[in-house]
Amino acid sequence: MGYSLKQSDFKKEKQGTEFTYFPDAEWDRYPFAGEQDAKWFREAKYGLFLHVGISAVGMVDISWSRTTHKLPDPAWGSCVSDAEYDSWAKQIAFPKFSAEEWADMAKKGGFKYVVIIAKHHDGFHMWDTAYSDYKITNAPFGRDYLKELIDALRSAGLKIGIYYSKRDWTHPDYEPVPVKDAEAISKPPYFKMKNGKKWYLTEKHKKYQQYMFNTVRELMTNYGKIDLLWWDAEYNSGMFTKEMWNAEELEKMVRTLQPHIVINNRAGLPGDYDTPEGHTGFFQNTRMWETCMPLGKYWAYSPNKPKSVKKIMTQLINCAGGDGNYLLSIGCKPDGSIADNEAKEIREIGRWLKQYGKSIYATRGGIWRPTKKYASCFKGSTVYLHVLSSLPFTCFTLPFKSNTLKSYSCLTGEKAVLKAKNGKLHVAVFNKKPHAYDTILEIRLGNTPNMEN
Numbered sequence: 001m002g003y004s005l006k007q008s009d010f011k012k013e014k015q016g017t018e019f020t021y022f023p024d025a026e027w028d029r030y031p032f033a034g035e036q037d038a039k040w041f042r043e044a045k046y047g048l049f050l051h052v053g054i055s056a057v058g059m060v061d062i063s064w065s066r067t068t069h070k071l072p073d074p075a076w077g078s079c080v081s082d083a084e085y086d087s088w089a090k091q092i093a094f095p096k097f098s099a100e101e102w103a104d105m106a107k108k109g110g111f112k113y114v115v116i117i118a119k120h121h122d123g124f125h126m127w128d129t130a131y132s133d134y135k136i137t138n139a140p141f142g143r144d145y146l147k148e149l150i151d152a153l154r155s156a157g158l159k160i161g162i163y164y165s166k167r168d169w170t171h172p173d174y175e176p177v178p179v180k181d182a183e184a185i186s187k188p189p190y191f192k193m194k195n196g197k198k199w200y201l202t203e204k205h206k207k208y209q210q211y212m213f214n215t216v217r218e219l220m221t222n223y224g225k226i227d228l229l230w231w232d233a234e235y236n237s238g239m240f241t242k243e244m245w246n247a248e249e250l251e252k253m254v255r256t257l258q259p260h261i262v263i264n265n266r267a268g269l270p271g272d273y274d275t276p277e278g279h280t281g282f283f284q285n286t287r288m289w290e291t292c293m294p295l296g297k298y299w300a301y302s303p304n305k306p307k308s309v310k311k312i313m314t315q316l317i318n319c320a321g322g323d324g325n326y327l328l329s330i331g332c333k334p335d336g337s338i339a340d341n342e343a344k345e346i347r348e349i350g351r352w353l354k355q356y357g358k359s360i361y362a363t364r365g366g367i368w369r370p371t372k373k374y375a376s377c378f379k380g381s382t383v384y385l386h387v388l389s390s391l392p393f394t395c396f397t398l399p400f401k402s403n404t405l406k407s408y409s410c411l412t413g414e415k416a417v418l419k420a421k422n423g424k425l426h427v428a429v430f431n432k433k434p435h436a437y438d439t440i441l442e443i444r445l446g447n448t449p450n451m452e453n
Helices: 024-029 035-044 082-090 099-108 145-155 203-221 247-257 309-321 340-359
Strands: 003-006 019-022 046-050 113-119 159-165 182-184 191-193 228-232 290-294 325-330 374-379 382-387 394-399 405-410 415-421 424-430 439-445
Touching: 019 024, 035 113, 035 159, 099 145, 099 340, 113 145, 113 228, 145 159, 159 203, 203 247, 290 309, 309 325, 309 340, 309 374, 325 340, 340 382, 340 439, 382 424, 405 415, 415 439, 424 439
Parallel strands: 003 019, 046 113, 046 325, 113 159, 159 228, 290 325
Antiparallel strands: 182 191, 374 382, 382 439, 394 424, 405 439, 415 424
C-alpha cells in the first residue's frame, strides 16, 4: 500500500506491492480534487490520526488483534479471541473522554488536521448510524463520539478527516472474495480462485456494498463539511480491487455530497494523494503524499513505550523535506483519556512548531532531497535547511549549481558558516546543544529556488 502512478510514468525502481500503475485513460478521467481544494492539505504538513475503538478496552491494537480475519485477509496470527474482542463493544464507556480536551491537545500539538476512525476493520461504528446496532450509542458510552469530536475539532479551527474501512470482519454480508470458489494462499493477493474461475461479485457482497453506500452517505451528510476521506483496505497487488467496492460510484457520491473533499488512494482508484505507511515516503513533488505512523508500538493505544520526540521530529522533518505530510497516530486509554506521556510528547512537539513552524508549514520540499543528515524545505526564495545531526560540530557539502546565496542565518541559535564556491555549498554548524532536536538554517537565495539533486 502506498503509491499510485500513471502507466506512462512507469519506472523500474518503482515496482512491487507498494506501487499501483493505472492505465493512462483511467488516470486522466479520474476527478482529482482541484488545486484550491487541495491547497490546505499540501500546506498542512502535520496531522493527527485518532485510532480509537473498542480495542481501547483491552489496550491492544485496533482490529488486527482480533483472531478472525475474513478473506482475502490472511490470518497473520491471533492475539485476542473473537468472543473476547467483540465483547468490548458492551464495555466501552470512556468516563474520562472529553472532546474539548482532545481538540485542545491537537491544537497545542501543532496539528493542522485530524483524521478520526469512524469504522475500522472490526466493524464497530463510532457514530450513531441508522444501519447497524453495532455502534457507540448502544455501548455504555451512549453518545455520538464522532459528532462530539468533530464539533470540538472544528471549533478549534482544525480540518476534519474521516477514516472509513471498507473491510468489515463482523458484517454478515461482507464477502469481497467468493468464499465457496476461492482459497487462501500465502502470498499477495492472498487468495486464488478455484478451478480456473474468475472473481465475481456475490449476492451477499452486493448487500454489503449497499450498506457501505448508506453508511458513507451518512458520514458525508450528517457532520457538516468533511475536508478529507481516508479510505482503508487497499493492498496494491490485486488483493482488493475497485470492483469489490463499486469504488467509482462510491467516490462519485462522496464528491457530490462533499465537493471540496480530498480523498486518499485506497479504494482501487488513483486518489488525490499517496499513502506510504509505517515509513517516511520518498521525495515526490509532483503528487501529494502522506506518511502515516503510530506514536507507540500499535496504531491504537498500548502501555508500550512510545517513540521518542527526537524520532517523531526527525520523521516529520523528513516528510516535509520530501514534500509530503506526516500523520501521527495515537489512541486512548480504556477510560477515554490520552496517556500522559503521549500527550506530553505531543505538546513538546507543538511548542517546537510554535517557534519554528515557519520552516515546516506551507513549505515545499527541496532544494535538496532529504537524507538521514539533513532535509530542506523552501517558501518563496527562502530555503530552510534542517541539520539533523546530534554532534556538537558537523560539516558537509551540498550541490549548489543552480542557485545563488544571498544571505543566511541560524534560527535555532547555533553558530553556522555557509560558503558557496565552485557549484557547492559548504555547511558547518558549531556549538550544537546535546539535546537539540534540529538545527535550522534560513538560507535566502538570490533567485527562485531550483532543485539541486
